[in-house]
Amino acid sequence: MKRKKKSIYPLYALIPALVIYTIFSVVPIAISLLLSFTDWNMNRLFTPVFTGLANYAELLQDPVFLRSIGNTFLFAFATTILKTGIGFILALALVKKVAARGILRTIYYAPCVISITVVGVLFKSILANRGLLNNVLSGIGLEGLTRDWLGSYGTAIGSVIFVEVWMWAGFNMFIFISGLQAISADYYESATLDGASAYDKFRHITLPLIVPSMTVVVTLSIAGGLKVFDIIYVITNGGPGFDTQVLATYTYQSFSLGFLGESTAGSVILAVIVVIISFAMNRYFTKREVEM
């Protein structure tokens, strides 16, 4: 006889969460989608007119918007690779019983709890033309390397990528450490008995079993990178000129001009990109997860 599967909680318990989610997420998303097809702006706040794909067409013809898409991808992929790689290396180093392990973990983790505004002020002064970095470089005889770090595209985008990695690599380190600690020592002992080298153990035990943590880290990093706003806003404000504009800052600027329909269309494009890429990455890594 087939036994009826009992759930621990009744379905009614979902109602509050569903109501909240619907009101604060589903409804705004649906409204945004609709408004992105209108000429909604500050002067027609309550009387937007349907304009079809005009906002999307306008955006896709704007060189600053296209550049901001490029910058968004550059930022998202560069920071994801670096945050994941550095976080993983730090985790491998600090999961072992090394001296001052607790202090080092705290130090690496600390940047992500600092307010982004403070980080912005801090790095703006470090990277300024007369800032700490250039002074240090001059002090050690490397005047040739000094430059106005936020004054040109290459160094400005490189600087914000560096700051983002500095902030979040320690956070990723902790996710990886918890993943590494969940791997049973038995696997390594068996492998040692079988004569496996350190590289073999890493390649065939650690890497496959850390994939669930990798899935979390990469999904969070790529989604966070694609919708980046704060770090760009506080450090370069999209400059020099419009060089380091990303999708979120472009959308914000469009909103500032009162182009609410266009700004909403920009947000929809950003949301679609974030969903597609995050979903694809998540699926890719989930397929490679191994049961422990």
Next chain:
Amino acid sequence: MRNRKWIALMLAGVMSLSLIACGGNAAEPSVEPAQEEAGAETEADESSAKETSGEKVELTGMVQQSRWYSGLQNMVDRLAEQENIYIEFEVIPDDQYDNLMKMRLNSHEAPDLIVYQFADLFAGVNPEEFFVPLDDEAWMSKVQAPELTEYNGKHYGYCFEASNGFQGLIYNKDVFEANDITELPKTLDEFYAVCDKLKAADIVPIAIPLDTWVPQIWMTSGMSRALGTVDACEDFADKILTNQAKFNDYPEMAAVVDEYLDLFEKGYVNEDFMTVSYDEILGRLASGEIAMIYGATEILTSIEESYPEANLTIFNPPVGYDDKDVLAYLPTAMGIAVNKDTENLDTIKKVFDLWSTPEYGDLYFQSRPGFPNIEGVNGNEEAMNPDIPKIYNEYMSEGRVVAQMNQYIDMLQPLFGNTLWVYFLEAPSKGNMDGAAVMERFQEDVDKFMKEKGAEGWN
């Protein structure tokens, strides 16, 4: 088991109800107009009753960070001490102010008092829709520059100052004297000679920060000076704003930008202009490391307040496109508009009555001398840099003044900080645009903006 189900159901019900209750405000607009009016009257009565009883009254306001002057703070403090009227001003970063203000006004969630630059305010929001006209107030008869707050024949604000003065180059007198520059330049060549002399002495002649509102002063002043007269400026603005002409139909516009770009090419401007902050520039000016910055008289007053030891003053620089030697002035001033939705109108009117007396009004100018808008208020002119009234009166008396260009085309105000002013820094940084290219690019922004706005001449 059955109990659990009931508890779960009840919890779900309570949470859903609390959510509906939280959203209760959304239903408020459905109140019948008559009821609404009656409610407003009751609230006004309550505010009035509180006043007469000397009970504590609280008002709300919003102000830009850069306009949160100590003088205004002193007026607010005294009001609390003497009248038990408290104004809670929300201090908002300048770059977020416009949006917040418009959104809050449009959604009827704005505070009682909106502090802004008049008459620029009217370019952003329609005063007839959002603000209370104050024509019937007693202090209006003492107002020196009523045109600042006027819109369609009514006056929608209380302005502290009658004018923000004029634009020019603020310079460090000690630096000029130390380099034997005893005469101010009168022609463009003389001006370049001064810059060369300063540069040779390892002093940066002109400093520009990354704050885009600073370099734009050169252009907003220059464009009006290039056109030369108020009539020419008004005619220009009328054609530009109705799509009868393009910016590049007036070669003077590009010439102004080109002359500004020449300063960079000649090496007169600090190299770190894309990253150095305005505050740091002021420190350099006060210390004598740099000689001049673009500015205006109100900026000079603020710098003198921050650096009382520095020997600074201002002059109208000679330019190649203005042979009449015209001065660009600022027919604008900081003031306060009253939100139409306020429930404390009587209290606000009392506040303005008090502020228009010397007892309160003088406080505004104690640390920042200026030109008071209310007759009888002491602008503390004796503490003002003597060159300010001297230059102002000289040009005014001869009629050689034009308002800055931003005033004439203030309908385009939202574009200034977001596009045009950015181009003014991008062009010298990348060397990718001359004056005509800058104006061409801005024209595209104007076309798009005006089409969006549904402006006459674009649709």
